Amino acid sequence: MNRxxxxxxAIERVIFxxxxxxxxxxxxxxxxxxxxIEDVPGVGKTTLAHCLAxxxxxxxxxxxxxxxxxxxxxxxxSIFDRDTHKFQxxxxxVFTQLLLADEVNRASPKxxxxxxxxxxxxxxxxxxxxxxxxxxxxxxxxxxxxxxxGTYGLPESQLDRFLMRVSLGxxxxxxxxxxxxxxxxxELLNDTPAVLSGAEVLNLQRQARSVHVAAALLDYVQALVAxxxxxxxxxxxxxxxxxxxxxxxxxxxxxxxxxxxxxxVQIVFPxxxxxxxxxxxxxxxxxxxxxxxxxxxxxxxxx
Amino acid sequence: xxxxxAIAVESPxxxxxxxxxxxxxxxxxxxxxxxxxxxxxxxxxxxxxAWRARGLRAPLRLPARFLRIGVALLLTxxxxxxxHTLNGIDAGSxxxxxxxxxxxxxxxxxxxxxxxxxxxxxxxxxxxxxxxALWRLPLYAAELWLLCTASYALGTDFEVARTATLLRRxxxxxxxxxxxxxxxxxxxxxxxxxxxxxxxxxxxxTGLGDEMSPGSISQLTQSGDAALRVRFxxxxxxxxxxxxxxxxxxxxxxxxxxRQHAQVDRVPRLQFQGQAYSYAITxxxxxxxxxxxxxxxxxxxxxxxxxxxxFDYQLIAPxxxxxxxxxxLQSYPQHRSLDPLSPAARRLDLQLPPNRNPRSAELAASLRxxxxxxxxxxxxxxxxxxxxxxxxxxxxxxxxxxxVDDLLFRTxxxxxxxxxxxxxxxxxxxxxxxxxxxxxLGGSWNRYGGYLYITQADAHAWAEVWLEAQGWVRVDPTAxxxxxxxxxxxDELLPGAGGNGRGLMSSSWVVNAVQAWQGLNAWWxxxxxxxxxxxxxxxxxxxxxxxxDLRAFALLLAASAGIWLALIAWGLRPRSRSPAGDxxxxxxxxxxxxxxxxxxxxxxxEGTMAYAERVGRARPELSSxxxxxxxxxxxxxxxxxxxxxxxxxxQRAVRLLRVQPRRPRPH
Numbered sequence: 021m022n023r024x025x026x027x028x029x030a031i032e033r034v035i036f037x038x039x040x041x042x043x044x045x046x047x048x049x050x051x052x053x054x055x056x057i058e059d060v061p062g063v064g065k066t067t068l069a070h071c072l073a074x075x076x077x078x079x080x081x082x083x084x085x086x087x088x089x090x091x092x093x094x095x096x097x098s099i100f101d102r103d104t105h106k107f108q109x110x111x112x113x114v115f116t117q118l119l120l121a122d123e124v125n126r127a128s129p130k131x132x133x134x135x136x137x138x139x140x141x142x143x144x145x146x147x148x149x150x151x152x153x154x155x156x157x158x159x160x161x162x163x164x165x166x167x168x169x170g171t172y173g174l175p176e177s178q179l180d181r182f183l184m185r186v187s188l189g190x191x192x193x194x195x196x197x198x199x200x201x202x203x204x205x206x207e208l209l210n211d212t213p214a215v216l217s218g219a220e221v222l223n224l225q226r227q228a229r230s231v232h233v234a235a236a237l238l239d240y241v242q243a244l245v246a247x248x249x250x251x252x253x254x255x256x257x258x259x260x261x262x263x264x265x266x267x268x269x270x271x272x273x274x275x276x277x278x279x280x281x282x283x284x285v286q287i288v289f290p291x292x293x294x295x296x297x298x299x300x301x302x303x304x305x306x307x308x309x310x311x312x313x314x315x316x317x318x319x320x321x322x323x
Numbered sequence: 324x325x326x327x328x329a330i331a332v333e334s335p336x337x338x339x340x341x342x343x344x345x346x347x348x349x350x351x352x353x354x355x356x357x358x359x360x361x362x363x364x365x366x367x368x369x370x371x372x373a374w375r376a377r378g379l380r381a382p383l384r385l386p387a388r389f390l391r392i393g394v395a396l397l398l399t400x401x402x403x404x405x406x407h408t409l410n411g412i413d414a415g416s417x418x419x420x421x422x423x424x425x426x427x428x429x430x431x432x433x434x435x436x437x438x439x440x441x442x443x444x445x446x447x448x449x450x451x452x453x454x455x456a457l458w459r460l461p462l463y464a465a466e467l468w469l470l471c472t473a474s475y476a477l478g479t480d481f482e483v484a485r486t487a488t489l490l491r492r493x494x495x496x497x498x499x500x501x502x503x504x505x506x507x508x509x510x511x512x513x514x515x516x517x518x519x520x521x522x523x524x525x526x527x528x529t530g531l532g533d534e535m536s537p538g539s540i541s542q543l544t545q546s547g548d549a550a551l552r553v554r555f556x557x558x559x560x561x562x563x564x565x566x567x568x569x570x571x572x573x574x575x576x577x578x579x580x581x582r583q584h585a586q587v588d589r590v591p592r593l594q595f596q597g598q599a600y601s602y603a604i605t606x607x608x609x610x611x612x613x614x615x616x617x618x619x620x621x622x623x624x625x626x627x628x629x630x631x632x633x634f635d636y637q638l639i640a641p642x643x644x645x646x647x648x649x650x651x652l653q654s655y656p657q658h659r660s661l662d663p664l665s666p667a668a669r670r671l672d673l674q675l676p677p678n679r680n681p682r683s684a685e686l687a688a689s690l691r692x693x694x695x696x697x698x699x700x701x702x703x704x705x706x707x708x709x710x711x712x713x714x715x716x717x718x719x720x721x722x723x724x725x726x727v728d729d730l731l732f733r734t735x736x737x738x739x740x741x742x743x744x745x746x747x748x749x750x751x752x753x754x755x756x757x758x759x760x761x762x763x764l765g766g767s768w769n770r771y772g773g774y775l776y777i778t779q780a781d782a783h784a785w786a787e788v789w790l791e792a793q794g795w796v797r798v799d800p801t802a803x804x805x806x807x808x809x810x811x812x813x814d815e816l817l818p819g820a821g822g823n824g825r826g827l828m829s830s831s832w833v834v835n836a837v838q839a840w841q842g843l844n845a846w847w848x849x850x851x852x853x854x855x856x857x858x859x860x861x862x863x864x865x866x867x868x869x870x871x872d873l874r875a876f877a878l879l880l881a882a883s884a885g886i887w888l889a890l891i892a893w894g895l896r897p898r899s900r901s902p903a904g905d906x907x908x909x910x911x912x913x914x915x916x917x918x919x920x921x922x923x924x925x926x927x928x929e930g931t932m933a934y935a936e937r938v939g940r941a942r943p944e945l946s947s948x949x950x951x952x953x954x955x956x957x958x959x960x961x962x963x964x965x966x967x968x969x970x971x972x973x974q975r976a977v978r979l980l981r982v983q984p985r986r987p988r989p990h
Contacts, residue, residue, distance in 0.1 A: 234961040252488075279962040283930035320927030323911045323960075 024224070024274050027075055027215045034071045034208050035064055037195030041186050043274055044291050045072060045160075049221070050228050051270040053183020053263060054139050054159040056124075056295065063188045065162040067205050069120040072160065076221055077214035078117035079154070085127035091134035095144050109146055114138050117154050117218055124161040125171040135159065136178045156221050176296075183263045184288070185295035224273070231269040232279040236322070240282045241265055244319045248293065251315060256293060264292050282321045289316055337433055340486050341476030342379055346372050348470040349427075349439055352446035353420055355466060359453050360417040361405040364424075371424045386428050395425055416449040436477055443470055457847040471497055499894075503887055510863075510880050513856045531569045531761050531782060533611055536579040537740035538722030538729065549607050550763055550782070551615055552845055553775040556601040562765060564656040566618045566785070566797065567777065569762035570611055571635040573671050575751075577679030578726045580744060580759050587667040588634035591794075595621055597657035605649045605848060614638040615762060617654035618797065624650030626857070634668060635758065649853055660794025664756060672756035672789065680727040680748060687752035697790050700753045704746060705803050711735065713742070715805035739764075739801040743784040746800035756789035760797070772842030907959055907970060914952065914977045921945065921982050931956055945982065952976055 024046075031042045045068065048055045057065045066082075073080035083094065096112030113119065114135065121135060138144050139159050143152045161182065163174075179185075191199060202208060216224075241264060249255030256264070265280075267288040272280045293315070294308030353360075353368040375383070386394075398421040399409075406414035423442035430436055447466050450459075471493040472486075551567070559565070572580035599621075606615055614630065616638055623630050627650050629641045640648075675684075686707075687700075694703040712735055719737040722729040727748045730741050743759050750757035764783035766775040785799040868876045915925055915934075922941040925934040935953030939946030955973050 232961070232963045234963075237961050279958065281930060281932060281957050281961050283932050286928075286930065317926075317928050321930055323908045323915075323931065 023216060023220065024276075028274070030075045030212060030215050031068075031071050034205065034212055035068050035188075036198045037192050038068075038188055041188055042068075043271070044184060044186050044288065047267055047270040047274060047288060048184040048186075048291075049076070049156075049158050050224050050273065051183060051263070051266040052156070052225050053267065054161070054181060056179070056182040056185040057160065057162045057188065058165050058185055058295075059162070059188045061164060063190060064205075065188065066120065066122060067209065068188065069118075069160040069162070070209055071212060073118040073120070074209060074212050075215050076118070077217040078156070078158075078221070079218075080118035080120060081113040081116040082120040082122060083113045084122045085124050085131065087126055087128055089127045089131040091131055094131060094134050095138065095146060098147055107147065109149070109151070111151070114144060115151070115153060117156055118158045118160060121159055121161040123163060125163040125173055127172065129172050129175075132172065132174065132178065136181050139181050154218075156218060156225065179295050180257065180259060182295065183267060184291040186291055228266070228270040228273045231272045231277070233265065233269065234279060237280050237282065237285070238265075240319070240321060241268075241285055244285065244289065244315065247319045248297065248315055251318070252297060252311075254297075256296060260292060260296055264289065267292055286316050337436065338476060339379055340489070341473060342436065343376075344469065344473035344476050344486065344489070345436055345440060345443075346376055346379075348466065348473045349423065349443045351466045351469055352443040352450070353424075355450040355459075355462060356416045356420060356446050356453070359413045360420050361402060361413075363401065363405075364417050364420040368420055368424045371427045375427050375430075385431065391425060391429055394428075395422070398422070398425060412449060412453055416446060416453075419446055419449065433477060440470065440474055440477065455852050457844045460847075468494060468497060499891055503884065506880070506883060506887070508854075509859070510876075513854075513859060531609065531611060531613075533570060534579055534581045535572055535740055535744070535759065535761060535784065536726075537719075537737060537744050538578055538724075538726035548779045549841075550609075550777045550779050551607060552605045552772075552848075553617075553766070553777070554603045554773065555775070559602075559768070559775055560598070560600055560617065560656060564618075565765050565775070566656075566783075566799075567615050567763040567766075568618045568620075568636065568760060569615050570613045571633075571637055571787075572759040572761060573635070573674070575675060575744075575748065577676040578722075578724050583635075583671060586634055587671050588665045590632050590634055590636075591660055591662040591665075593619065593621075593636075594659045594661050595619075595655035595657070596659065597655060599653055599655050601651070601653045603649060603651045605647055605845070605853070606644065607647050608644055610643055612640045612643045614640050614648075614650065616652050618656060619658050620652045620654045622653065624652055626650045647848060647853065649849070664789050669756050669789070672758050673751050673754070675748065675751050680725045680752075682732055683727045683745070683748055684752045686731065687749045690749070691753040697755045697788070698792075700750065700755055701788055701790075701796075701798060704749050704753075705798070705800065708742065708746070708800055709803040713737075713804045715801070740784045742800040742804055743786050746786045746798065747788075750786070750788050758787050760785050760787055767838075769838045769842050769845070771839045772845045774842075774845060776838075776841055776845075906974070907956070910974045910977050911956055914980065917977075917980055917982045918945075918949075931960075942982075948976075948980065952980075 028039070028042060028046065031046070032039060035042055045055055045057075049072070057068065059065050070080075070082075092112065094112050094114050096110050096115070098107040098109050100106075101108045119135075124132065124135070127135075138153065142157055143150050145151075163171075190196075199205075241261065245256045245261045245264070247255075264285065268280045268284040271284045271288050272278075275284070277284070290309050290312035293312045297308055297311050350368070350372050353365060353372075357365045377383070399418065402409060402414055402418045402421060405417065408414050409418055419442060423439060423446070426435065426439055426442065430439060447463065447470065451463060468490070472489050475493045475496075476486075476489050553559075570582050573583040574581040600617060602617065604615065614624065614627070619636050620638060623632065623638065627640055627648065631639055633639055638652075687704075690703040690707065691700050694700045711731070714736045715738060716736045717738055719741060720734045722734065722741075727745045730737055730745050747757040747759050761782070761784045763777045763781045764785075765781055766777035768774075769776045783801070785797060785801065787795045787797055790796050863873075863876060911931065918924075918938055922938040925931075929937075932950075932953045935949040939949050952973070955969070955976075959970055959973060
């Protein structure tokens with residue numbers, strides 16, 4: 021457990037005043053989910069992703085998505101080898117433990133779907149040969165919600181593949197002061213030690229899955245999900261419900277609890293539900309969060 | 324990190340779709356009242372609604388307070404100027420439209436929008452009071468649905484539901500309320516003569532009047548408006564006997580016939596003969612107080628107290644009726660006068676203005692001489708009308724003040740009123756007492772409703788003459804000029820009638836559709852609008868309740884309402900609850916009860932840990948105990964199976980917990 025506390029502390033040394041968001045990101049990764057960070061430029065999306073990769077001790081690659089990108093630029097390409105007279109597969113940037121997909125909505129739908137397929141299958145098939153991706157495998161994608169020109173917004177089915185969406189938002193006054201005083205963040209990042217390793221992350225993922233879930237809690241999760249389906253035309257899918265439970269388990273693990281409580285579900289719920297609900301019901305991240313909060317308020321916790 | 328801070332949000336602004344629904348609902352309410360509010364109300368409301376609708380997209384600057392007060396005064400004055408009162412349904416509705424419109428200019432919060440909603444509901448009620456025709460019913464229903472949806476949308480804190488969802492849900496709520504509403508409609512006593520009776524309105528209705536001046540009419544408008552509907556207990560009388568008696572006109576000044584309001588005689592006795600017809604009449608609102616009846620009625624209608632019969636066999640109601648009235652009568656087309664004509668009545672019905680219509684007087688004198696008897700004079704005059712080249716037309720030339728002379732010797736064209744007037748004038752000049760009877764002739768049979776439908780276009784005038792041997796005898800001079808008028812409607816009679824729109828009626832499916840619609844209207848009028856206290860008692864009696872066991876009925880009513888509400892409550896019961904009532908939740912609730920004096924109670928969605936932390940912040944001295952208790956509760960409820968011992972510990976700890984009502988003073 022101490023390792024997790026240390027991990028959070030290590031990240032918070034680089035990302036100031038965003039304890040809740042940092043924990044949510046960590047929760048997402050421990051729940052084996054992919055993460056979407058949605059924010060305006062310059063609030064530290066990339067720094068956060070970079071920092072996560074360093075602290076978790078993962079091998080990572082960054083891909084800047086552009087509109088002329090091809091699927092091969094992500095997955096890799098088969099090249100004819102003159103000597104062996106065979107095609108040889110050159111692995112693309114996706115073969116890594118943590119892939120930072122910067123501005124994912126700038127790429128064409130074709131390139132996006134190549135990435136999203138890899139996210140879902142955790143493997144890549146080229147020319148009939150299947151290459152498994154490393155374990156653990158995370159995608160941390162970022163997108164700028166306000167930039168509309170020349171972007172391809174992720175469709176609902178693809179948004180569903182991101183377990184969570186987190187927004188960092190502007191730092192508060194004190195944190196911003198620290199950022200101003202601190203100077204170059206890159207140096208800070210380089211000084212950040214790896215607290216965990218890939219193997220330990222896998223171990224944590226296993227532990228999270230074994231956090232106790234009582235029947236009473238399942239009742240609550242089901243009531244919450246059912247309420248989204250009653251209240252909205254399109255509620256949360258069973259996949260989202262599954263993700264909700266996994267995330268609540270991971271959150272409980274980070275909090276050092278041995279069982280999942282309704283409060284844990286409530287905390288992770290907006291990050292999981294907002295991006296799935298808002299595209300169908302209105303616009304803007306703030307709106308999705310409002311909907312999620314209202315849904316939480318509407319479902320009683322039986323005692 | 325606490326859960327509460329994470330989920331607390333500011334109360335969000337009102338959802339936009341609720342405001343659109345509300346503006347739409349208000350617009351609908353104004354439109355439903357447009358026909359009886361002041362003329363300027365509709366454009367004013369439309370402007371204000373359009374302005375607010377634009378404001379839903381772009382920020383809006385609301386006018387200053389003093390400006391609003393000024394406009395309010397101005398609008399009140401405008402209503403006063405339009406109606407000379409603020410009382411009554413028209414002025415009241417206009418004032419409500421004006422003030423609600425003005426309210427739009429200061430509406431920003433939920434409370435203000437609720438006032439607009441209430442005003443719209445009131446306007447809907449006003450529209451219901453004003454117009455109860457069947458065709459308005461779907462409009463009212465749609466408006467009610469819209470307003471309920473708006474209320475539904477305003478009641479939610481956030482815009483998660485689409486308008487379609489809201490519409491579906493409010494529709495379901497209304498549907499659930501419908502049986503209850505019907506129960507109330509049929510069974511809650513309608514006390515007659517109560518405060519909700521509307522003030523009378525003074526408007527001119529088409530149809531029969533207190534006087535008749537045939538010479539002043541150059542074009543008789545054929546109004547298709549309903550005049551009356553008659554439902555016969557058995558077969559209806561033959562077409563030639565469908566004379567519906569209305570106002571009787573006695574006083575003639577050479578140009579205009581008027582009613583005699585004073586009773587010059589008691590009601591002469593009649594001997595009724597032959598076939599009797601029992602029937603129920605629904606009489607549409609009109610401008611006279613004469614109840615229309617098939618010639619000649621026996622007795623008075625029970626349904627309308629204070630009705631009386633006059634010496635000339637009119638049935639008089641105390642006042643012209645504001646809305647449709649229904650009554651039952653029995654009539655005998657065959658009858659005979661038993662009493663002789665009184666001198667006063669004879670004087671009245673021989674009266675002619677001196678020095679008017681001299682040529683007619685000469686004609687009458689010469690015919691009288693040839694004929695010899697009264698009966699002979701009647702035949703002679705009819706023969707004169709038949710042979711004299713007279714034509715029937717609804718567009719007669721205007722007549723000069725000697726209207727009878729002008730008709731008989733110059734124009735020779737007219738409708739029933741002309742010929743009845745001329746015939747009676749000739750009779751009186753020839754010394755035979757005679758009077759003009761106005762009313763309706765014929766009517767069309769509605770086979771969907773099973774009733775006779777009589778419109779204002781069926782209005783007719785005929786004559787009655789006093790013959791010593793027989794008493795009062797009906798003579799219809801129009802029949803000799805246009806024999807078809809008796810058996811056919813006006814439409815078939817007039818060659819040019821095809822051009823005025825009613826020619827369409829000749830195609831059979833149009834006739835069918837019109838009749839079906841009229842039948843449906845009649846059903847609506849009879850069963851719903853005309854559902855009175857008397858009908859209610861009759862219905863109760865049919866269900867087996869006498870007037871004196873109304874108490875049992877009230878109990879039954881309350882019981883059935885209770886059962887219906889219970890059914891709704893059963894439908895609303897919470898479905899997915901954890902097995903309630905186990906020892907752990909009893910204990911936890913006991914803890915919450917104890918903590919009620921320390922802090923706000925736990926919100927339903929608040930987790931137990933979050934609650935304990937919150938109470939702990941309010942009462943630091945309890946903080947550690949509560950956290951431990953909540954932790955233990957969480958372990959018992961959500962943790963892996965715990966032993967009975969742990970539960971008992973929790974129970975004991977809750978029992979032992981003492982919460983001071985006030986925070987103890989720090990030492």
